[in-house]
Amino acid sequence: MKTHFKIYVRNETDQWHPNIRRAAGHGIFRAYLFDALRPGYLNETTPSYQLWPLYTTPYSDDAANTVEFRLQYAEPPQPIYVYAWRLDRMPASNFHDCGKDDIPEELSYAVYLTRLVEFYAVNVPLRIPDGFTLPKLTYNFSPSHLFKPEFNHASWKITFRRGDKECFRKTRPRDPNVHDQGLEELEKWAIAHCTRHGLDAVEIHLS
Numbered sequence: 001m002k003t004h005f006k007i008y009v010r011n012e013t014d015q016w017h018p019n020i021r022r023a024a025g026h027g028i029f030r031a032y033l034f035d036a037l038r039p040g041y042l043n044e045t046t047p048s049y050q051l052w053p054l055y056t057t058p059y060s061d062d063a064a065n066t067v068e069f070r071l072q073y074a075e076p077p078q079p080i081y082v083y084a085w086r087l088d089r090m091p092a093s094n095f096h097d098c099g100k101d102d103i104p105e106e107l108s109y110a111v112y113l114t115r116l117v118e119f120y121a122v123n124v125p126l127r128i129p130d131g132f133t134l135p136k137l138t139y140n141f142s143p144s145h146l147f148k149p150e151f152n153h154a155s156w157k158i159t160f161r162r163g164d165k166e167c168f169r170k171t172r173p174r175d176p177n178v179h180d181q182g183l184e185e186l187e188k189w190a191i192a193h194c195t196r197h198g199l200d201a202v203e204i205h206l207s
Contacts, residue, residue: 001103004036005116007096008051008087009126014188020074023067026191027059029128030077033098033117039084047084052113053077054120057127096126138203158190161201 013021013028021028032051039047056071098120103112159166190202 001109002037002100003103003109003112004100005033005098006036007054007098007120007126008032008034008082008090009057009094009096009129012056014192016071018188020067020070021188024058024071025060027128027132028056028071029059030054030056031120031124031126032080033113033120034087035113040081042081048081049084049087050079050081052079052117054117055124055127059128091129093129093131098125138201157205158186159203159205160190160194160199161203 009029009031011027012030013024013026016024016028031054033054034049034051036049039049042048056068056077058067058071061067098116103109186204190204193199194202
């Protein structure tokens with residue numbers, strides 16, 4: 001039986017609590033194993049791949065790998081399904097090709113898969129997509145917000161940068177783009193905006 005397994009590294013930062021996101025440097029990646037020769041069908045028309053979780057990697061960690069340990073054992077990850085067309089559109093830097101292979105006759109597909117999952121869970125070929133960087137995030141609070149950074153009475157400004165070029169966005173807390181849910185939502189939105197548009201840094205200023 002022919003197989004072609006690949007490892008896909010997925011950015012799952014948004015799925016974690018803000019405190020964990022900060023501890024991980026605003027980047028959390030989970031690696032999955034899938035067989036590129038075996039898409040299945042969850043509905044009648046669109047093929048999907050079944051992905052088996054391997055390991056979870058923070059963008060930054062301490063010397064004792066405290067954050068990675070916390071991520072790995074926070075909850076037992078379960079296999080997921082992703083539409084084939086979504087994976088096909090992902091950049092090559094998100095994948096590690098494990099190569100094509102023929103399963104020996106004495107092994108079932110399930111046993112072979114289990115052995116691969118166990119192998120790559122400890123023999124890690126790719127943790128973070130090659131070339132991936134997160135924007136530098138800094139804060140500039142006025143004294144009244146150092147201990148109470150809510151936005152229902154504040155105005156704020158976000159400064160985005162790409163290299164030496166600056167782009168200013170000035171808005172108020174009821175901006176629908178950030179849903180008026182406080183510093184955590186603003187922080188999450190700002191980083192996502194930087195990543196989506198290839199920006200290098202963002203500064204959040206409250207006044």
